[in-house]
Amino acid sequence: MSHPTKKTNGSAFFLFCLGGLASYGGSRRRYGRDFSKDDILEQGTRQAIYETIEKNPGLHFRRICRALDKKMGVVQYHVSVLEKNGLIRSIRDGRYKCFFAENTDDMISPEDRPSEEEQSLRESIITSLRRKTPQLLITHLAMETVASHQALSNVAQVSPQAITFHTQKLQKEGIIESEKQGRQKFYSLSSKARTITESLMRAP
Structure with missing residues (x-):
């Protein structure tokens, strides 16, 4: 007796995949593995966003989109991954959200790091x-x-x-x-x- 084939909803499958990526982005540790900065920046668009913020500290969200000619949804997703993994941070400046690259250089001594x-x-x-x-x-x-x-x-x-x-x-x-x-x-x-x-x- 043949079993009926379960029809897969394309949108649901896409959201399922996106959810998996988001969970990867939300933590540097998954399945017992620590993800390095290089692991997180393997994705091309994400690396371009990070480098743009690193070279232009204080850019707000829309200017990042314009600089890279990327849609807001795409940039929002990758910015979220970078922020959750501690590679960038944001501050509010009025109605704008401005982004800065985190200093992840372990070679800098605590004495040389600026105070909060x-x-x-x-x-x-x-x-x-x-x-x-x-x-x-x-x-x-x-x-x-x-x-x-x-x-x-x-x-x-x-x-x-x-x-x-x-x-x-x-x-x-x-x-x-x-x-x-x-x-x-x-x-x-x-x-x-x-x-x-x-x-x-x-x-x-």
Whole structure:
């Protein structure tokens, strides 16, 4: 007696396969084997995404898609695999999610690794430098040391109200400091932010 052939649903089979890949991506250890960075980056698109983030720290999701000319769903999947395996991390910058490559170099001594506070500040500066008005404010303060509210408004060519919005955000992130003198407010980079900004500006 012949048994009826079970019809396989194509969509269900695809989701089953995708689920298997996702479980691979969610852990570096599977079936008793530890997956190395090279194992995870064997897939061509995933490697291209990782290298793009590594060379362009602070890129947000849509810019990665545009840089590689890939569909959002494809990039989202591989970004998720990279993030779950600790090869990249993301931070929120307003409505954008920005990505950074994790430093996986075991040769770096703990003393030479930046603290979490320093790393967070550096990433905040990098993401701010990718936006027009914050970039103008930070680079101006890096060169001029101190600037008034009105001076920053003139430099960025935006309204004083817009300067208030941006300076409050930069202050909250620890990038700039302010001091009131009479009726005027003056801004400068925090000492740690100045050191990081100057090193970024010197970088090739």
